Amino acid sequence: MLFGRILSVLTPLTMIPSIVYCLMFTPKEATMGDLYRIIYFHIPCAWVATLAFFISFVFSIAYLAKRKPVYDSIAHRSSEAGLVFCVLATITGSIFATYTWGSPWNWDPRETSIVFLLMIYIAYLLLRWLIEDRDKKAAISAGYSIIAFLATPFLVFVMPRITSSLHPEQVGGLGLTRPMLYGVFGMLAGFTFLYLWILSLSQRFDMEEI
Amino acid sequence: MVASNLSKSFGSKTIFAGVSFDIEDGVWAIIGPNGSGKTTLLRIMAGLLKASSGAMEWFDKEKKHERFQLPGRIAMCSPDLGLYKEMTVFENARFFADLARVPVPDFVAWGLSGHIGKRYHELSAGLKQRAKLMTAFAVARDVILLDEPEQHLDAEGKAILDNMVSSFGGPVVIATNNPWKEWRKIAQF
Amino acid sequence: MPQTIPGKNGEKLRSFRALLAKEIRVAFRGRHLVGVGFGLAIVLSATLGFSLAGTKVGERVIASLLWIIVMFSSSDTLSRSFAKEEDEGTADQLRLRVPMPSVFLAKTLANAFFVLLIACVVFPLLCFWLGVRLSALPLVGLLVLIGCPALSFAQGFVGYLMSRGRALSAAYPVIVMPVILPLLVCLVLATSQALAEGTFSINLVVVIISESLAALVAGLVLVPYIEEE
Numbered sequence: 001m002l003f004g005r006i007l008s009v010l011t012p013l014t015m016i017p018s019i020v021y022c023l024m025f026t027p028k029e030a031t032m033g034d035l036y037r038i039i040y041f042h043i044p045c046a047w048v049a050t051l052a053f054f055i056s057f058v059f060s061i062a063y064l065a066k067r068k069p070v071y072d073s074i075a076h077r078s079s080e081a082g083l084v085f086c087v088l089a090t091i092t093g094s095i096f097a098t099y100t101w102g103s104p105w106n107w108d109p110r111e112t113s114i115v116f117l118l119m120i121y122i123a124y125l126l127l128r129w130l131i132e133d134r135d136k137k138a139a140i141s142a143g144y145s146i147i148a149f150l151a152t153p154f155l156v157f158v159m160p161r162i163t164s165s166l167h168p169e170q171v172g173g174l175g176l177t178r179p180m181l182y183g184v185f186g187m188l189a190g191f192t193f194l195y196l197w198i199l200s201l202s203q204r205f206d207m208e209e210i
Numbered sequence: 211m212v213a214s215n216l217s218k219s220f221g222s223k224t225i226f227a228g229v230s231f232d233i234e235d236g237v238w239a240i241i242g243p244n245g246s247g248k249t250t251l252l253r254i255m256a257g258l259l260k261a262s263s264g265a266m267e268w269f270d271k272e273k274k275h276e277r278f279q280l281p282g283r284i285a286m287c288s289p290d291l292g293l294y295k296e297m298t299v300f301e302n303a304r305f306f307a308d309l310a311r312v313p314v315p316d317f318v319a320w321g322l323s324g325h326i327g328k329r330y331h332e333l334s335a336g337l338k339q340r341a342k343l344m345t346a347f348a349v350a351r352d353v354i355l356l357d358e359p360e361q362h363l364d365a366e367g368k369a370i371l372d373n374m375v376s377s378f379g380g381p382v383v384i385a386t387n388n389p390w391k392e393w394r395k396i397a398q399f
Numbered sequence: 400m401p402q403t404i405p406g407k408n409g410e411k412l413r414s415f416r417a418l419l420a421k422e423i424r425v426a427f428r429g430r431h432l433v434g435v436g437f438g439l440a441i442v443l444s445a446t447l448g449f450s451l452a453g454t455k456v457g458e459r460v461i462a463s464l465l466w467i468i469v470m471f472s473s474s475d476t477l478s479r480s481f482a483k484e485e486d487e488g489t490a491d492q493l494r495l496r497v498p499m500p501s502v503f504l505a506k507t508l509a510n511a512f513f514v515l516l517i518a519c520v521v522f523p524l525l526c527f528w529l530g531v532r533l534s535a536l537p538l539v540g541l542l543v544l545i546g547c548p549a550l551s552f553a554q555g556f557v558g559y560l561m562s563r564g565r566a567l568s569a570a571y572p573v574i575v576m577p578v579i580l581p582l583l584v585c586l587v588l589a590t591s592q593a594l595a596e597g598t599f600s601i602n603l604v605v606v607i608i609s610e611s612l613a614a615l616v617a618g619l620v621l622v623p624y625i626e627e628e
Binding site for chain 2 (some may be wrong): 410418420425488493496
C-alpha cells in the first residue's frame with residue numbers, strides 16, 4: 001500500500017521532467033536530427049519489458065517453492081506489463097527502423113528476438129486464460145514461465161551473434177552525447193517506476209479478489 | 211498411518227472436515243454414500259492428493275514422510291485408476307511388477323489364467339476389476355487401499371477378493387457404500 | 400526437496416527399462432504415432448515435394464521444410480502420451496509406483512526415438528524429391544541425429560504441463576511453439592549450412608545441445624514441484 005503511494009508520487013516526479021528534458025532540452029543528433037528522440041521511449045520500453053519478464057520468472061520460481069498466491073499474482077501481472085512494454089518497444093523500434101533502415105521490419109536478430117519474446121508471453125497469457133482452476137493455473141503457468149525464460153539468454157546473447165545485425169548496439173553504438181545519456185537515464189528511471197506502479201496496482205487488485 | 215483433523219475442499223465446497231484416525235494392521239473401512247468423499251479421502255491417504263488442512267503421517271512416526279517419498283509403498287485399486295488398454299493382462303502385470311521390483315503375480319489365484327494374452331480393453335468389466343485388484347495386491351508393500359473393490363465382481367471374484375484381503379499382511383483400507391463384513395471403521399460419512 | 404525412493408541402482412534401472420519399454424509398446428500399438436505421425440510426415444513431404452517440383456529450392460528452404468515437417472508430424476505425440484495417461488487413470492498408477500521425474504524422463508527419451516523415426520521418413524523423401532547433393536548427407540544426417548532428441552527434450556516439460564490441465568492439449572502447438580522456436584531456428588540454420596557445404600558453425604551445434612539439455616534438466620527439476628499442486 002505504502003509502496004504504491006510512494007510510486008504514485010515518484011513516477012510523475014521523474015517521468016514528466018524527463019520527458020520535457022528529452023524532447024526540449026537535449027541536442028539534435030548529428031545525422032538523424034530530431035528523429036533519434038524516439039530512443040528515449042524505445043530503450044526504456046525494451047528495458048522495462050526485460051525487467052518485467054525477469055521479475056515474472058523470479059516470482060514463478062518463488063511460487064513453485066512457496067505456493068503463495070501473491071507470488072503468482074506478481075508473476076502474472078509482471079508478464080502482462082512486460083508484454084505491453086514489449087509491444088511498445090516493437091512499435092517504437094519499427095518507427096525508428098522505417099527511417100533509418102528503410103523498412104519497418106527487416107528480420108534483424110533483435111526484431112526476431114522480440115517476436116519470439118512476444119510469442120512466448122502471449123502463449124503464457126493464453127495458457128493462463130485456458131485453465132480455470134486457480135491453483136492449477138498458478139502452478140502450470142509458473143512452470144511454463146520458467147521454461148520459457150530459459151529461451152531468453154538465447155534470444156538476447158546467442159541470436160545476435162549467430163546472425164548479422166543492423167542494430168546500433170551491434171554496429172558501433174548510437175553515439176549519444178552526455179546530455180542525451182542523462183535523458184536516457186531519466187527516462188529509464190521514470191519507466192521503471194511506472195512499471196512498478198502498474199505492477200503494485202494490478203497486484204493489489206488481484207489480492208482484493210482473493 | 212496417522213491422520214489428524216484432515217479436511218478437503220475444492221474451491222468453496224467442503225468435501226469433509228475433521229477426520230482423524232490411526233491405522234495399524236488389519237482391515238479398515240471408510241463407509242458412506244456416493245459423493246460423500248470416500249475416494250477423496252483414499253486419494254489423500256495414497257498421497258495422490260493434498261489435504262486442504264490437517265496432517266497426514268505415513269509409516270514411521272519418528273521419521274516424517276512427505277507425499278513425494280511415498281512411491282512404491284502404497285498400492286491402490288480404484289475405479290479412477292486404470293491399466294494400459296494397449297497391453298495384455300500379462301504385460302500389464304509384468305510392467306507393474308517390474309516397477310515394484312516384485313515377481314509377476316499368480317494369475318491362477320485370481321482366475322485370470324485363461325485371459326493373460328488378452329489386451330486389457332478386450333476384457334469384461336468384471337475381469338478388468340480382477341486384473342486391477344491382482345496388480346494392486348501384487349505390488350503392495352505396506353498398505354493397500356481399495357475403492358469400491360467389489361464393483362463388477364461375480365461371486366467367485368468376491369470370494370477371491372475376500373481371501374486376499376484377509377491374508378494380506380499389512381493394513382487394508384476399503385472404501386465402500388456396501389460393507390459386506392464387519393470391519394474397524396476409519397470414517398462413516 | 401523431493402527425493403527418489405531408496406533402492407539399488409540395478410533395481411532402479413529395471414524400473415526405468417520397464418517404463419521405456421512400456422512407452423514404446425503403447426505408442427506402436429496405439430494408432431496415433433503410426434496413423435498421424437508417419438502419415439502426416441509422408442503426406443506433407445509428398446505435397447511439398449510435388450509443389451516444389453522443377454523449381455530450384457535453396458538450402459535454407461529445404462532445411463526449414465525438413466524441420467517444420469518433423470516438428471508438426473511429431474508435435475503432439477508427447478503431450479498426447481502424457482494426457483492419455485491422465486485420462487485413462489494410468490498416470491496415478493505410475494505416481495503410486497515411481498517418482499514422476501523418471502516417468503517424465505522415460506517419456507521424453509521414448510519421444511526422442513519417435514521423432515527420430517519420423518525424421519527417418521521425412522529426410523530421405525525430401526532429399527530424393529528436392530535433389531539434395533549426396534555429399535551433404537553425412538553432416539545433415541548427424542544434425543538430424545542430434546536435432547530430433549533436442550526437439551523432444553525442449554518440448555518435454557511443456558508436454559507434461561499440458562497434461563496437468565484438463566483439455567489443454569488442443570492448444571499444445573500454440574503453447575509449445577514459442578518455447579522451441581529458438582532451437583528450431585538453430586536447427587534450420589545449421590542444416591542449411593550443412594546442405595550448402597560451405598562454412599559450418601559448430602557453435603550452432605553447441606547451442607542446440609546446451610539449449611535442449613538445459614530444458615530437459617529444468618523439466619526434471621520442476622516436475623516434482625508441479626506434482627505438489
